[in-house]
Amino acid sequence: xxxxxxxxxxxxxxxxxxxxxxxxxxxxxxxxxxxxxxxxxxxxxxxxxxxxxxxxxxxxxxxxxxxxxxxxxxxxxxxxxxxxxxxxxxxxxxxxxxxxxxxxxxxxxxxxxxxxxxxxxxxxxxxxxxxxxxxxxxxxxxxxxxxxxxxxxxxxxxxxxxxxxxxxxxxxxxxxxxxxxxxxxxxxxxxxxxxxxxxxxxxxxxxxxxxxxxxxx
Numbered sequence: 197x198x199x200x201x202x203x204x205x206x207x208x209x210x211x212x213x214x215x216x217x218x219x220x221x222x223x224x225x226x227x228x229x230x231x232x233x234x235x236x237x238x239x240x241x242x243x244x245x246x247x248x249x250x251x252x253x254x255x256x257x258x259x260x261x262x263x264x265x266x267x268x269x270x271x272x273x274x275x276x277x278x279x280x281x282x283x284x285x286x287x288x289x290x291x292x293x294x295x296x297x298x299x300x301x302x303x304x305x306x307x308x309x310x311x312x313x314x315x316x317x318x319x320x321x322x323x324x325x326x327x328x329x330x331x332x333x334x335x336x337x338x339x340x341x342x343x344x345x346x347x348x349x350x351x352x353x354x355x356x357x358x359x360x361x362x363x364x365x366x367x368x369x370x371x372x373x374x375x376x377x378x379x380x381x382x383x384x385x386x387x388x389x390x391x392x393x394x395x396x397x398x399x400x401x402x403x404x405x406x407x408x409x410x411x412x413x
Contacts, residue, residue: 197371200249200357200379204231204238208382209245220248222301222323222359222379224279225255236272243273249321251301253279254289262289270298277301277320282310287317294318301357308342315352321377326370327360336360337369344373364388 198219201209204227212218221242228235239252252272254265266278266289277299280286290300294317301321302314306329314322324343326336343356355376361367364387370378 197375198248198377199385200251200377201385202227202359202361202379202381204228204233204242205382206231206233206238206241206245209242212382212385213245217385218246218248220250220277220377220379221246222251222279222357224251224253224303236268239269239276240272243275246275248275249277249299249301250275251277251279251303251321253303254281257281257283257285259285259288262286263292266293266298275299279303279323280319282314287313290314290317290319294320303359305343306339308339308346311343311354311356312346315347315350315354319354321355321357323357323359323379325360326358326366327362330362337366337373340370340373340375344375 199217200220200222201212201218202222204223209221228238231238239250243250252269254262256262256265262285269278270276278293279301280290282302282304290302293300299320301323302319303323305311305322305324311322324339329336329339340358357377357379358370358375359379361378361380361384363384367378367388
């Protein structure tokens with residue numbers, strides 16, 4: 197399963213790239229606004245740092261303006277993935293872009309039938325938001341299971357990109373279901389390494405080693 201970093205913070209990306217765990221990056225208007233940076237310059241900088249897909253989202257809601265924005269974003273770098281809303285207009289533009297082999301990420305998916313429509317439009321990625329469903333008292337991972345089954349039935353090539361991840365358990369569940377990608381904030385990536393027994397075991401080993409008075413170097 198691929199891991200995308202959900203951030204527009206260049207410093208965070210630069211810090212985490214050496215881990216070898218980052219397969220791509222997702223951004224959205226909220227993350228760009230939080231960074232306070234110019235969207236086109238930010239996307240260009242991220243694309244220079246990351247060789248994998250980098251999602252850059254349109255802000256228009258009508259087909260004509262959305263397509264113009266998509267063309268501008270796609271021209272920034274070959275690995276830009278144009279992020280589109282799961283609306284009729286968004287899927288119309290998705291169909292146009294997919295016909296031109298431009299990568300697309302259809303976002304804000306909350307139902308299997310929405311995911312079906314995105315796949316039929318040729319989306320490269322579908323982004324179901326599991327955490328937001330959990331917030332409403334639903335089990336967001338059930339949506340991932342349903343999308344996985346629907347896509348398997350028809351051999352769609354659209355990749356399931358699990359979004360709105362709230363913790364390591366969501367990552368585990370996504371991997372068990374067979375999702376293609378999870379996109380996670382840096383703070384959650386850091387949590388994936390952690391387990392209290394790992395910390396305890398390491399502390400015990402180091403304490404025993406100190407008693408020997410030896411040095412490997």
